[in-house]
Amino acid sequence: MHYALNLRTFFYSHYFYLGLRFAAGLVGVTLITLQFADMAVAMTVCIGALCTALMDMPSPLRHKFNEMSASVLLCSAVTLLISLCAPYHWLLMTMLVLVSFAACMMVVYGRKSMPLQLATLFIMTMSMEHDMTVRESFVHTGLFTLGAVAYLAYAMGISWILRHRIKQQVLAEALFELAAYIDIKADFYDARHNLTEQFNKLIRHQSLLADRQQASRDLILRAHNNARDAIVVQVHVCMLDLYELILSTHTDYALLRTHLADSPVMQTLHDLAYKAARDIESVAYDVTRKKSSYPEISYDPEMAAIEAELAAIQQRIDQGKPQHEALAVLRAQRNKIRAIIKMIGELHQASQKAYDTTPFWVDADMGPFLSQQKYEFRMILSHLRLDSPIFRFSLRVAMAISVGLAVAAILPYAAHSYWIVLTIVIILKPSFSMTKQRRSDRIIGTIIGCVITALIIKFLNYPALILCILVLATVATPTFIYLRYRYAAIAVSIMILLQMHLIAPGNQDLITERLIDTFIGAAVATAFSFVLANWEYQSLPRLVREVLDVNLRYMQASFDLLQGKGSDDFAYRIERKRLMDSLAALSSALVRMLDEPARKQRAVEDINLFIVQNYLLVAHVAALRAILRRHVKELPAEPVNAMLTESHDQVVEVLTRALAPGKAEIEPVMVPMAPMSQDGNAVPWSGWPLVQRRIRLLQADAVKIIVHREAILRDLA
Known part of the structure; x- marks a missing residue:
């Protein structure tokens, strides 16, 4: 269930606030008009307000003003045009078709233009029934514009007053979706759920989550000038860091289910994920209520149960039973879960503390993180x-x-x-x-x-x-x-x-x-x-290529970060966002294609697996980053960087071959060995096995991308 359909959260959501703002504006404009005019005039003014209200969505104030002003001007022009043509039936029919065509062409500007298209077509249909003289047409248009401008002024005033509140609500929506994402992850530990179906659910929800996170970025990162804004910025940053940690928890779930099928630890892992989701929801709920959030959930019983299971597995290994892989996977999950619990604690703290500034974003160009919208006429012409x-x-x-x-x-x-x-x-x-x-x-x-x-x-x-x-x-x-x-x-x-x-x-x-x-x-x-x-299959080659292009840049930024190049992770965050957006676009296209007639569906299974493999590359990079952070003590920087450089070159070569036209030959994956010291012994470091395992998985999944890309193109051909 969507969080806003739950009565507990519905009345705090921006959807309900939008409804109240919409109704108050429309009713208010109508009642004020009725004090000075009759019902016919009031209805015309009300329809003007209604058309502008269709553009009233959560958006940065400058963008909102531009979008609603465009609606006022365009809808007023359409009202006048259709009213003047109404007495001439043939001319009216011609104009209705032409205006419909022109309004639909505005879709080139993306999702933001969809309400404007609807408003234009709505007022076109409302104006077509009125047979007026030229003078009456201008009076009618003037009244319509009066209502539109009145709602514009009202909406901008309310949005300015509630600008921080709207940021909180949109941020809370992203947090609620992140909690729903973890709920899906929790079912990976439940053997009753098919792993393939769970991956499909996860990838579908990742598309929705990416959309909600982008809405949060667009509102929060454009202007943050005071301590209250600094709080939502810090919560937003913690949310994104937490998301990366959650990505890193991907593991060999089939192996876990095989080795630990009879162990209660699988239920324990499921319960931990469920608790984490509820913990994040509590932060989101407190954010919607303008309150500081404090942890109320204890993970100690589940963590103690995992430690007991690890000790039991170690004991069985000491007795000669081959359970080394299960021990390594469970131990890695334990470490990642600890990091997630710690980050959720930081999420709570971020909502409590009043920050004077937001040092993470000082002097940084937020442009790459934000939705860029250009309204140029040449886009329509093209x-x-x-x-x-x-x-x-x-x-x-x-x-x-x-x-x-x-x-x-x-x-x-x-x-x-x-x-x-x-x-x-x-x-x-x-x-x-x-x-x-x-x-x-x-x-x-x-x-x-x-x-x-x-x-x-x-x-x-x-x-x-x-x-x-x-x-x-x-x-x-x-x-x-x-x-x-x-x-x-x-x-x-x-x-x-x-x-x-x-x-x-x-x-x-x-x-x-x-x-x-x-x-x-x-x-x-x-x-x-x-x-x-x-049909959606027609856009698949372009979307697949975009994913591969962005993935190449993401891999470069990722390995630069892992090797300590650069002063911060800003470039990495940008490329990670772009990759997630491109995967979300491909995933959305796949979902839409599944609703089309069966004869118009192409390469469904391979597209799904292609998305999964690219998603896994992100998970492996996140896991490598977590490993290097966790094993930073006595980290042999030079040998580790040499291994990462070799691995990076191999992955880039694989992805480049995937982009090349024609069939790409698949070569065996060569996993770098742990570097040796001058005396011929391996350089001592506790993180070698974990890093090698992740690099092996990263390279193997990169090779699988070629396989699925070839299958997709073959099916589309």
């Missing part, structure tokens, strides 16, 4: 070609709207063409999987919303009660639009139908007509989801 997925999507929507308008024109009842068009633009998305999910949510949500509205009108038809329900639906719509769209569809159906009931009571066919219009719009959207479709 996609005006038939092989562009965005261009094909725009054509698809324009054609679907044309058909929707044609169907509405020939229906036997007084069809609401704007509702059909609105249903089409809400359902039809750039990818088939998104369209499929949105269609299901829209239809089910509308049916449930219509049934609830019918019951309210029949049994609870009291104006005061209906107004209360309207306010609740207005709060629920934005709250769930990014959380569970199905719930948002229920709320928006109730909200719109009850508004229409208040404006025109007694219309018995209102709900039935809305249902029919929804089904028609969904049918048209479904049919056109196959027209000029962009």
Whole structure:
């Protein structure tokens, strides 16, 4: 379950705050307008506020202002254009298609532009029903712009007041997702769960976690000017360090299950991971409540049980039983778990201490960590070609709207063409999987919303009660639009139908007509989801190559860090983030492809294994870093660096061959031996076996990347 769907955390989440802000702004603007004008004027002003409110998302203040200002200007221009064209049916139909195409082309600017696209198409459909004179069109547009600007001023004011609170909420969401990630890791120790399925779950969740961590970076690292901001920065940094330690806990789970299948220590390891997840959740919960967090969970019983099991294994080894591998793996897990518990303690401390500055980030360029967004018109021009997925999507929507308008024109009842068009633009998305999910949510949500509205009108038809329900639906719509769209569809159906009931009571066919219009719009959207479709397998070669390119740079930064080059780990953190982002993009594409028709799916198993192998390289590097930290005493820097250099050269050679066109030949992996001193004896250091084992795993998994890359390209060909 998503953390925000739990009642304990729901009312502290930024989703609920968004719903309250949205509803208060809309209701406030409408009520103020009603003091000076009639209901028709108030509704126009309200729709202007609503279009701007669609862009009201957690975002840095400067970005929020730019995004919402763009919405005000663009939606006002569309309102005026459609209103002026409305008296001329042929011109209106032409403009609807052209505006739909242009709005969909804005998707080239990424996910941030999706609400702006929706707002543009929404006001287009709301304006198409009004037949006005030129003067009335300008007055209507002026009122719309007034509402839009009023909500912009209101939202910016509230966001400025709550700027630190929003940072806390977004950071807490990333912490909750990290706890969910550990819950998945915990099940690796449970033999009832299939290891392959658990890896699939882990990789899928890693994509979501990367998205939440990026949202946290974008808000927290752009501006941190006071002690309160310094606290969230330090918690954020601890969270990322903790994430790396969690990555390093990857081990040979099959070996653990084989050697320790009958031992209670597997359950102990599971319980430790479960406790760690709850501990992180407690930090997240306290962050949402603006409180310092203090540890309340004790790991002592489980750690004592692991120590007892280690002693028992050692005793069996002393008796001549071959359990050396099990001892080494369990001991390594014990050491990593200790490091994780210590880091969780530091996470608690980071939330308690008031910092004057954030020394880790002083004089550092945060640009590489942050989402970079450029709104250049030439980006749209560069996609005006038939092989562009965005261009094909725009054509698809324009054609679907044309058909929707044609169907509405020939229906036997007084069809609401704007509702059909609105249903089409809400359902039809750039990818088939998104369209499929949105269609299901829209239809089910509308049916449930219509049934609830019918019951309210029949049994609870009291104006005061209906107004209360309207306010609740207005709060629920934005709250769930990014959380569970199905719930948002229920709320928006109730909200719109009850508004229409208040404006025109007694219309018995209102709900039935809305249902029919929804089904028609969904049918048209479904049919056109196959027209000029962009299937996910078409983007796989590019995504696979991006992962390999970034992995090469990550390996260079990793081995530079392991060998002590550079004064800090800044470059390593940047490359690690980029690799995780590229893996998340490939993983998301795979998930979307699984929702597509079976005949459009390619190399599913090999893509999944390719993602896993790249993920394991990150885990091995994190483990090497932890080993070098743990065995820093008497560390023979020169011999260790020589071994790391040799290993780095081999891994880079393997990844370079994977990038080369054609079939790459796979050579045997040569694991460097422990360096010798001048007298011919091995250089003494306790970390040699652990480092050698990790390097062996790192090189072996790098070779497997070539195998899966070749299989992917072969299947795609």
